[in-house]
Amino acid sequence: MKKIFYKSQINRLSLFGLLFVLFAGVPVRAAGEPDLTIAKTHTGTFVPLDTGRTYSITVSNIGESPTTGTVTVVDTLPSGLSATAIGGDGWSCVLATLTCSRSDALSNGENYPVITVTVNVLVGATDPQVNRADVSGGGEVDTDNNTALDSTTVDAKPDLIVTGYELRDGPYPTGNLITAPNPDETFWIWITMQNRGGSDSGNFYPGVFLDNKPNYGLDHDETGPPLLTLGEVTDYQGYRITPPGAVDGAGCMYYDPTDSINPLSSSVFAERGNYTRTDLLPSLPAGASSTVSVEISYPADQYPNSIYDNDNVRSGLKRGGYSIYLYADPNCAGGDEESDETNNDYGPIYIQLGYTFDDVPPTAFAWSQIESIYAAGITGGCTTNPLNYCPGNAVTRSQMAIFLLRGIHGSSYTPPPASGAVFGDVSASSFGAAWIEQFVAEGITAGCGGGNYCPSNPVIRSQMAIFLLRAKYGSSYSPPPASGTVFSDVPANGFAAAWIEQLVAEGITAGCGSGKYCPNSSVLRSQMAIFIQRTFNLPLP
DSSP states (O other), X not given: OOOOOOHHHHHHHHHHHHHHHHHTTOOOOOTTOOOEEEEEEOOXXXXXTOOSEEEEEEEEEOSSSOXXXXXXXXXXXXXXXXXXXXXXXXXXXXXXXXXXXXXXXOOTTOBOOOEEEEEEEOTTOOSOEEEEEEEEXXXXXXXXXXXXXXXXXXXXXXXXXXXXXXXXXXXXXXXXXXXXXXXXXXXXXXXXXXXXSSSXXXXXXXXXXXXXXXXXXXXXXXXXXXXEETTEEEOGGGEEEOOTTOTTOTTOEEEOTTOOOOTTTSOOOOOOOSEEOSSOBOOOOTTOEEEEEEEEBOOTTTSOHHHHOSSSOOBSOOSEEEEEEEEEEEOGGGTOOOSOSSOOEEEEEEEEESOSOTTOOTTSTTHHHHHHHHHTTSOOOSEETTEEOOTTSBOBHHHHHHHHHHHHHOTTOOOOOXXXXXXXXXXXXXXXXXXXXXXXXXXXOOOSBTTBOOTTSBOBHHHHHHHHXXXXXXXXXXXXXXXXXXXXXXXXXXXXXXXXXXXHHTTSOOOSBTTBOOTTSBOBHHHHHHHHXXXXXXXXX
């Protein structure tokens, strides 16, 4: 006999089949079992380079019985965050794996104490950062609600850095690699930049700063302020970066060697270096790198002959040594800010074109140190036509004041005017008078006795040890006691013995030979260059 199914029976059978399909293989919490859930929260928008930002993780039991066994929480941070701490009352946590566990029972309807995860926001953090937390264990069966995702808004910004450079005889991507450019010949610096940040850079530019050299950059003209004056010598240490809230936006470089401008209330003129490209480059995506070239030349038809030098050559750089800083920055004047405004420069790098002084060829004693202090603007030589250094001349006490104060404060430093009332033998109009009086004001010397300074006397090597270490560490510095065993001509009770031995300990001198220091010998200008370069750790060619 044929079996007949009524419509209502068919519907019931279909519904049963559907439910079977939907729930087959899905764990279903039985009555009386625990059921863990997890939640993860934070507050506010994260900003790259933020420190001490926190997430809160809460584990709850929404089941019908207490948990049994170990409960484990695992936090999985996204790539833009770095954990610095994790913990909570009663939890046993491991920072390296971002795991926390505990075995005490959690009653139904209750929460464990909150787990706090403390993070730093990395410079390359993108938007958003999705943080994941998982809970497991506790004797539960239903694991569908054991994961929490917390999407965090990040105010992502670019971060341009210079990662390397090459000297080439042609623009990118052509041109051969060169080790040293020739004087008065155009060359190119290929600059490789990377955007470490979490967002595209917008338009950007590379710049080249020649420390203590005439500046003919695009941001200079013959009228001067607010622009820099065309051909003005600029010291790289005189450049500053506008802070957040500045009138012209954050991250703009401007020249203010005396630190007299308040960019929070006054406008500044954004500076891009002695050389820069005339065009802003297209946006550099987050994480991407790019190589561009900057031409190093002074076209004769663009700059008047009288501004730079006394001949008709305008290509490349003149003979000598150059301390160079490379720079990469978004268009700050257009409102583009970076997550880190302090890491745009690269250097100093030292480039030597021929040699600087006619009387100090590359084969001469202390050539590299003499070129180094010249490039740093500490000396200009002893004559100008021809340009000589006079390496065999003794250093006078007046010259020493100038050398060391420039080493301390930079080549652009100018001391206050002299009063002429400090020493009986140093009038206000005397050579180096302002430097000598400032030398005393900074506690580096008190003179030579009897109310005099003895400006024309040569500096002897024992005095030099005191001058150098006070210049490096300040007037209050005192070296360790002398042993008297370092040099045969410097006993422990000898004048400046402790200073001399400390000068050796710091690698600034090894003596004058044959186990001696020659404390009463005059310091030559060639030796002075070595002392200063090592004391202030200046780059060598």
